[in-house]
Amino acid sequence: MKTNGNMWNDKGIWLKGNTHTHTTHSDGACTPGEIASEYKRHGYDFVFLTDHEKRTVPDEAIRKPLLIPAExxxxxxxxxxxHFVCLGLKKEWASGSFHSPMQVFARARREGVFIVQAHPYWCGTPSHKCVYQGGLTCPGVEVYNKVCDRGIAKGYSSVHWDDLLDTGHRILGFAADDTHSRSDIAGGWIMVKARNRTPDAILSAIRNGSFYSSQGPEIKAIVIRGREIKITCSPVMRINFITNRAGGCSISAATPRLKEAAWTVPKGNTYARIELVNVFGKVAWSNPIFF
Ligand SMILES: [Zn+2]
Ligand SMILES: [Zn+2]
Structure with a gap:
């Protein structure tokens, strides 16, 4: 996993996408065609279709955005x-065939599938229950899930993420819509730096941590020199550097004028990640930087 800021200098294109979407093939309100036209309107480049226990394959006539079958x-x-979002599976994983996280991980390893722990806060699954036999964890966790936020105000799983990072698990954070109705669309997305506009390139960038999550703010660059992290971004009200335990640093302004900030991660801390908050309270999340 490459989460030390290198992606900002890598060659590639920025692509906006949603990693968690339901259609009428499970309990979503929109057909794959309607999903495509709604997300196209919001400037998305790709959408993973993650119907419950079902791998939805879209009509080949749909070109934009790229709809990628998942489950x-x-x-x-x-x-x-x-709940596990399974990205990159080439065939449907039979409904009802999994009874433990270890079974999911074993199959994911065999087939090269990337697993994201979906909405643990909404599930009521505490962070220590997201560490599985042998100390395994999902490589990704949803730090924000729109439908869980809209429905019962349990959309933010950032405490789960930090608990896992603090205990040494190198996990990537995802903001996603978990689209069930039209009102979930464009609530939280990822910006991926990919080599090209293909499902393989997008998945490879996700695996490498070459992305950040957002509800609005834009991260322009992150530069790391030794233990110093410097971020440049769209104008925001607040820039938070989040790290182990009671460490960390929050910089805020009375008006949305913060466009950069720097912070030196104290010795002994093992990771830092950055959150931005804009004037509308919308958040962006960098992936963790490890030390
Ligand atoms: Zn779910
Ligand atoms: Zn879902």
Missing amino acids: EIAFSYKGYDY
Whole structure:
């Protein structure tokens, strides 16, 4: 995983996408065609279709945005609920065939599938229950999920993410719509720096951590020199540097005029990540930088 800011200098194109979308093939309100036209209107380049226990393959006539077949798997295990967004699967994972996270990981390893732990806060699954047998975790977690926020105000799983990072798990954060109705669309997305506009290039960039998440603010660059991190961004009210335990630093302004900030991560801290908050309260999340 390459999350040390290198992507800002890498060659490639920025692509906007949603990693968690339901259609009428499960419990979503929109057909794949309607999903495409709605997301196109919002300037998206790609959308992963993640119907429940079903791999939806879109009509080939749909060209923009790129609709990429994927799947969401859900089950209960030892009294807790688990939802996993499975990106990059080439065939449908049979409904009801998974009874433990370890089974999902074993198949993901065999087939090269990237797993994101979906909305753990909404599931009521505490962070230590997101560490599985052998100390395994999903390589990604949803830091923001729009439908969980809209429905019951449990959309933000940033505490889960920090708990896992603090205990040494190198996990990427995703903002996603988990689209069920039209009102979920364009609530949270990822900006991926990919080599080209193909599903393989997008997945490879995701695996490498070459992306950030947002509800609005734009990260222009992150530069790391030693333990100093410098960020440049669209104008925001607040820039938060978040790290282990009680460390960290928050810089705020009375007007949306912050366009850069720098912070030196104290010795002994193992990671730092950055959050931006704009004048509308919309957030952007960098991926963690590890030390
Ligand atoms: Zn779910
Ligand atoms: Zn979902």
